[in-house]
Amino acid sequence: MKKFDKDRVVLGIAAPVLAVVGALIVTALVLLATGKEPFHAFDVMVNYGDKTDSQVYILNKATTYYLAGLAVAIGFRMNLFNIGVDGQYQLGAFFAAVVGGAISIPGVVEVPVIILTSMAVGAIWAAIAGVLKVTRGVSEVISTIMLNSIAGIVIGYFLQGGRLGVLDKDANMVSTKPIPVSSHLFSFKTATDPVFGFIVFAVLAGVIYWFLLSRTRFGFDLRTVGRSESAAQASGVSVKRMMITSMLISGAMAGLVGMPTLLNQSYDYGNDFPTGIGFTGIAVALLGRNNPVGIAVGALLWAFLERASAGLEFEGYDKEIVGVIQGVIVLAVVIAYELVRRYGLTRQQRQVGAELAAAGTDDKQEVAA
Amino acid sequence: MRRVSKIAAAGVVSAALALTATACGSSSTDSGGKDKGVGMAYDVGGRGDHSFNDSAARGMDKATKEFGLKSKEQTASNSDTESDREERLDQLAGAGYNPVVAVGYTYGDAVTKIAKKYPKTTFAIVDSVVSAPNVDSMVFSTEQSSYLAGVAAALKSKTGKVGFIGGVHNTLIGTFQAGFDQGVKDTKPGDQVTDQYLYETDDRGYNDPAAAAGKAKGMLDKGIDVIYTAAGLSGDGSIQTIAGKPGTWAIGVDSDQHEDPALAKYKNQILTSAIKNVDVAVYDLIKSVHDGKPKVGTNSYNLSNGGVSLATSGGFLADVQAQLDAAKQKVVSGQIKVKSTP
Numbered sequence: 001m002k003k004f005d006k007d008r009v010v011l012g013i014a015a016p017v018l019a020v021v022g023a024l025i026v027t028a029l030v031l032l033a034t035g036k037e038p039f040h041a042f043d044v045m046v047n048y049g050d051k052t053d054s055q056v057y058i059l060n061k062a063t064t065y066y067l068a069g070l071a072v073a074i075g076f077r078m079n080l081f082n083i084g085v086d087g088q089y090q091l092g093a094f095f096a097a098v099v100g101g102a103i104s105i106p107g108v109v110e111v112p113v114i115i116l117t118s119m120a121v122g123a124i125w126a127a128i129a130g131v132l133k134v135t136r137g138v139s140e141v142i143s144t145i146m147l148n149s150i151a152g153i154v155i156g157y158f159l160q161g162g163r164l165g166v167l168d169k170d171a172n173m174v175s176t177k178p179i180p181v182s183s184h185l186f187s188f189k190t191a192t193d194p195v196f197g198f199i200v201f202a203v204l205a206g207v208i209y210w211f212l213l214s215r216t217r218f219g220f221d222l223r224t225v226g227r228s229e230s231a232a233q234a235s236g237v238s239v240k241r242m243m244i245t246s247m248l249i250s251g252a253m254a255g256l257v258g259m260p261t262l263l264n265q266s267y268d269y270g271n272d273f274p275t276g277i278g279f280t281g282i283a284v285a286l287l288g289r290n291n292p293v294g295i296a297v298g299a300l301l302w303a304f305l306e307r308a309s310a311g312l313e314f315e316g317y318d319k320e321i322v323g324v325i326q327g328v329i330v331l332a333v334v335i336a337y338e339l340v341r342r343y344g345l346t347r348q349q350r351q352v353g354a355e356l357a358a359a360g361t362d363d364k365q366e367v368a369a
Numbered sequence: 370m371r372r373v374s375k376i377a378a379a380g381v382v383s384a385a386l387a388l389t390a391t392a393c394g395s396s397s398t399d400s401g402g403k404d405k406g407v408g409m410a411y412d413v414g415g416r417g418d419h420s421f422n423d424s425a426a427r428g429m430d431k432a433t434k435e436f437g438l439k440s441k442e443q444t445a446s447n448s449d450t451e452s453d454r455e456e457r458l459d460q461l462a463g464a465g466y467n468p469v470v471a472v473g474y475t476y477g478d479a480v481t482k483i484a485k486k487y488p489k490t491t492f493a494i495v496d497s498v499v500s501a502p503n504v505d506s507m508v509f510s511t512e513q514s515s516y517l518a519g520v521a522a523a524l525k526s527k528t529g530k531v532g533f534i535g536g537v538h539n540t541l542i543g544t545f546q547a548g549f550d551q552g553v554k555d556t557k558p559g560d561q562v563t564d565q566y567l568y569e570t571d572d573r574g575y576n577d578p579a580a581a582a583g584k585a586k587g588m589l590d591k592g593i594d595v596i597y598t599a600a601g602l603s604g605d606g607s608i609q610t611i612a613g614k615p616g617t618w619a620i621g622v623d624s625d626q627h628e629d630p631a632l633a634k635y636k637n638q639i640l641t642s643a644i645k646n647v648d649v650a651v652y653d654l655i656k657s658v659h660d661g662k663p664k665v666g667t668n669s670y671n672l673s674n675g676g677v678s679l680a681t682s683g684g685f686l687a688d689v690q691a692q693l694d695a696a697k698q699k700v701v702s703g704q705i706k707v708k709s710t711p
Contacts, residue, residue: 053456057452057456060452061450152568152569152570152571153569155569155570156538156568156569156570157569159569159570161540167540169540170497170498170508171474171477171497171498171499172474172477172496172497172539172540172541173474173477173497173540174539174540193452261450261451265450265451265452266450266451271475271537271539271570271572272449272451272475272478273570274448274449274450275447275448275570275571275572275573276447276448276571276573277448280448310443310453310456310457310460313442313443313444314441314443314460314464319444319446
């Protein structure tokens with residue numbers, strides 16, 4: 001029994017490592033095909049990603065990606081594809097920025113108010129898709145994609161001079177009123193740029209995610225619904241309520257995605273606020289296999305690759321090569337896990353077969369005796 | 370079992386190889402050096418967008434060739450945060466590139482911060498104003514060139530319906546729309562103008578040709594026969610779609626898109642382009658730095674100094690050139706005030 005567990009651990013590690021190595025090989029081939037020398041490129045990536053300021057950057061980016069990964073993973077665990085994290089976090093961050101800019105109360109109170117506003121808005125936006133799904137059977141994939149677009153339009157409507165935005169005509173920039181200095185979140189000083197204080201909240205979110213899903217009845221129900229709706233229904237779980245609840249939680253988690261940028265960097269929501277992080281979150285959740293630690297590794301890897309892309313471009317490589325690596329890694333992860341799963345399955349069958357055969361011979365012996 | 374160990378061994382070895390890196394506590398931008406040449410930080414779409422960024426690239430290519438300078442190019446991406454933009458400029462300035470040109474207003478804050486860090490380097494920012502002693506702020510009166518595009522569209526439309534497609538619904542693209550709308554209305558008050566945007570705030574609007582193609586298709590189906598697209602690389606999509614319907618016209622933006630080799634297949638339906646001579650501004654700046662007299666401060670480019678213009682290549686406008694010249698004259702003399710907000 002002990003030995004079997006060890007094998008499982010080995011199998012568990014083998015898949016992601018195989019995926020990364022496979023991705024590196026494919027990338028090397030792509031680089032060779034474009035007439036560039038691959039090993040120098042990897043060297044550039046590692047050396048560049050290795051510097052102190054790069055590490056700060058990676059941690060800060062990964063904080064955001066981690067939250068996005070968690071938000072997507074909650075849906076995944078329940079077999080819900082929340083493609084709408086992108087719209088949920090942007091809308092949440094936007095209204096949080098508006099609230100933050102409008103009020104001026106002590107930071108200790110204001111920061112939680114801002115965070116909760118963003119979570120609430122994200123949850124409400126996600127709930128629309130949840131309600132549509134349980135009441136009218138609308139696929140959440142379609143509705144969340146459309147809600148992304150609508151979120152963009154809503155923000156675009158309000159983010160104008162004279163509405164909720166402040167226009168800087170010379171700079172061609174529109175942004176919400178900045179959050180007062182007293183409500184800027186703490187950060188950790190380093191030799192170069194500071195590390196976002198929000199990383200603490202991200203870690204907390206990871207712990208809560210783990211606890212909620214694997215240590216509570218709610219988490220058990222959620223995973224049950226994800227595995228088999230009918231089985232969950234039969235055992236007394238209200239599937240509809242679970243769907244709405246998990247959409248709410250996923251949306252609230254998505255509301256956190258914009259917070260590191262808002263509270264630690266930009267302090268307002270302008271037309272330069274980062275977009276598309278929700279989609280990065282999907283890739284990160286896939287990489288991390290919905291596991292809180294795995295998602296963290298995925299987020300760090302993703303941030304490292306993005307950082308490395310700047311170094312590559314500087315050295316005359318095509319920046320797109322990092323996009324190729326990212327895509328290949330996601331594919332490789334899916335393939336590697338499937339391969340390892342199948343291998344594990346055959347091995348298990350063989351073991352069972354061997355045990356049965358052994359039992360069979362015992363029976364025969366009994367009969368013979 | 371043996372297969373598992375093999376897989377594991379292969380995995381562990383490769384992981385070890387990949388992770389032997391050690392942190393060395395230094396910064397990625399302090400490589401040093403002086404006067405390496407021109408550092409260029411593009412907006413999304415980058416070199417090869419046949420439009421806005423390519424215009425800046427042309428100016429740089431001309432200057433580097435003329436003065437024998439080297440150059441380094443970096444490109445923005447859609448998920449950029451402030452730190453990405455700062456890093457890009459920091460990297461270029463830190464490596465010794467001078468001047469460092471930031472293409473696009475999103476670099477505004479980053480230029481403010483990094484220009485302070487490198488007071489001896491000259492920076493340039495396109496479409497934004499940064500008041501610092503070592504920054505050249507290049508601002509373009511694109512509403513004026515768009516006004517002429519509107520006049521041309523009104524004169525050339527047979528259906529009396531013209532369209533405008535903007536990449537992102539923001540202040541900057543608003544100047545294109547405002548000028549275009551006014552140009553059409555001043556020429557043919559009865560004409561109908563349809564204004565549409567690809568995205569509200571997302572800067573994917575500048576590199577999503579498929580979205581522009583969809584919008585253009587919708588406009589063509591409604592009987593609109595002249596479409597002006599101000600959306601960077603996305604404009605390719607609408608030009609292609611328009612070229613699929615004979616008798617309709619596309620109006621390009623920023624670069625003279627009729628002359629772009631990549632768009633040569635469609636050039637017979639590219640009526641004209643509202644040119645924004647970022648290339649001239651960039652060339653002037655590089656030259657000034659090369660001459661030791663950096664051209665800093667806010668520099669305006671408009672119709673009267675040739676900083677913006679309406680392309681005539683292709684000769685499709687020859688029949689209405691007199692009216693266009695008259696309109697241009699009125700704008701230059703101030704007789705017509707072109708609005709910069711729709």
